[in-house]
Amino acid sequence: MVQTPEADIAVVGAGIVGVACALQLARQGRRVLLVDRQAPGQGASWGNAGHLATEQVFPIADLSILKRLPRMLLDPMGPLRLDWKYLPKALPWFTRLLLNLRPAPFQRSVAGIRTLNEGSLGAWQRLLGSIGRSELFQEDGSLLVFEKPESRQALEALRTRMQQQAVPVDFWSAETVREAAPQLSPSLLGGLFFPRTGHFIDPYRVVCELFEAAKASGVRFVQAQVDGGQLHSAGVSLASDQGTLNARQVLVSCGAHSAKLTAALTGKRVPLDTERGYHLMLPGEHQRLPFAVTSLERKFIMTPMAEGLRLAGTVEFAGLEAPPSMQRAWQLHRLSKGLFRHDLSIDGATPWMGFRPSLPDSLPVIDRVCDGRVLLAFGHQHLGLTQAAVTAEWVGRLAERAAGPAVGAYRLDRF
Template sequence: MASATTPTTTTDRPAADIAVIGAGIVGAACALELARAGMKVLVLDRQAPGLGASYGNAGHMATEQVFPIADAGLLKRIPGMLLDPLGPLRLDWRYLPRAMPWFVKLLWNMRQAPYQASTAGLRALNEASLPAWQALLDSIGRRELLKDEGSLLIHERSVTTEALEAVARRMQAQGVPVERLSRQAVLSQVPALTEKVQGGLFFPATGHVSDPHQVVLALCEAAERQGVRFSTCKVASVRASEEGVRLETSEGALTVPRVLVAAGAHSAPLVEGACRKPVPLDTERGYHLMLPREVERLPVAITSLERRFIMTPMAEGLRLAGTVEFAGLQRPPNMQRAWQLERLAQGLFRRPLNTEDATSWMGFRPSLPDSLPVIDRIGPQGRVWLAFGHHHLGLTQAAITARLVRHFHDDTIDSALPSLVPYRLGRFA
């Protein structure tokens, strides 16, 4: 990528037709689509492209995950969330006072009507996500980054057979393609797994990427070829008026006709400054453990039903991921949670995993209480565009989100795309 530029100050002509705040997977995909639509685009981020949550995600194209995180089972897990620092779902008790309003909204969305609405919204995006990614990567000549060969959910105990069947029935009821596999079928597809595996579910309409960071960089390189410029600076505030949008950045003030807020977990204060309303955005802190000596252990991404984590084969090794921690943006990471993933993997394979040169990571997933992202236009003359809050589906939904955002510029409705109604910011009013 070319070196970053410095934003044009308010005394100069507008630096761009639109400033995109956020150079993660969603921001990069949107910047490319908007440039292709004929807009002059400037991307602003405090880090180099792809170094936030997009860098360390599980890499799974999780189109099968059409259910909100708030369900009846969550209530039973709350004591464990508070007491077990290494559990798959963790709530830091020190963060509880700040998190409580968000959790109240989360529980409120467990009611039947909002739960069903969230499920429908997730399903609409996810059904369009893999084709959108295939088209986007084809268009930049980087289809090899996407491995659209499905994924597996496995189980190890006979007592969880009914739980696995229940997952299959719920998925089928939502139109998610799923195939039941016997132990022999699973082991035939993944010989490295232990004989303890009882069987599993295969999701043919899913996949994974070989390197999430490289996907972001590939999009940014394609965007640069379309004239998109990138600037490394922090955006402190967004103020919209009839005349334009003023951004206060670490490199000075900047005024542009429009702005797209795609800053992930850091989006809330920017949006609140623009619309003067609170945004119920919180953070799921996600961890991964990368095993560089395990390049060819698995053919597809595999999730364990009992152990509640995912293993994804990548170009640079095997990535173990899947834990969720609610502790906000300020507390230091607890890397024991990353290494707990290696302990979870113990016993799943015929031979132990090689952890030599393993690296741990933590990043911030942007989460809204109904599990749906915000994709919208707000402010005077609709100058402030929004694309954030994709929680653990940012990679999955980035390409289809970019296509939806592009239609803000075209100002058209494409019946082939999901309706934007479920993703409006006003649903939190």
């Protein structure tokens, strides 16, 4: 006998995407049950780079990576690492990734990422303004710097590609960089400044503030591990370690853990893998940078936050079960040497690792399937924080049986 649904919609996943969606749905009059095995914001949302990366409109890889791949993979501390024990499981995902580097699918991915990113800044301004926490986001731009004369050509090519995609970008001379960020090394040769970007001063607090607003709007939270589920005439039943949870609809938004539940509910196997990312938090560095700065050659980002300076980056493919390689987090400090007039302090520094949920075409799944009983919002790769607020707005429209802008690019049945 099917029990009466205890919620209109169960949102599985209390990261930044899930919490933002739960708040949106509650404001639309839904009885929302938010479910996660951890407290809200404890996954990738806790330790992301904090950068609103609206300028990153290109997929996570392009054809140029093929030349660099062997050298990158042989460097255990390089920006990309593949655990060879994980290769057999990852091979199908990488095969799909390579197929998506062909011109037509690559351009579809660019168009899809750009559409989401173009709506992200305004969506975040609306969302944070609606809860009275606009100060958590600083719209102060971001800077990509370069050090080597031979990098100038690559930087100019990137600038041209960005301009072709209508991304606001300015070339900054070395003098302009020194004026804007005087603590950076005088050896830097310049960079690209992206004025329509910014950073969050505390990504975890953003999740917490949205969660408090969601609770005030009637969202109920249950800390439980969801292991599966099934659909029926009254909606959906989720099997969890806290018993069966019943709702009329379910939203799967549990990041890198979304594939198993999606398969159980829809019968569709999604090629979702995880890019393990690392950060190193430096609590003694509060005044080094006025905005987020990325190194073109060193391939990592430094973001000023309320609790210090966060160094973040690297991509590691090793799955969800392998223990973290925290030396990759400490490597970020070594990468920072030479970028400043004086080296950064690691006093009290803390390392971290989290899972970025990535699909081989670099686009998320944002969809409504199974006669509307299942909604999906996961797979945002490096752009989960950037795209969370606009994703929530789209999910709100999908829940009301309306299609979001260009929503076809993010459908489940593309796989």
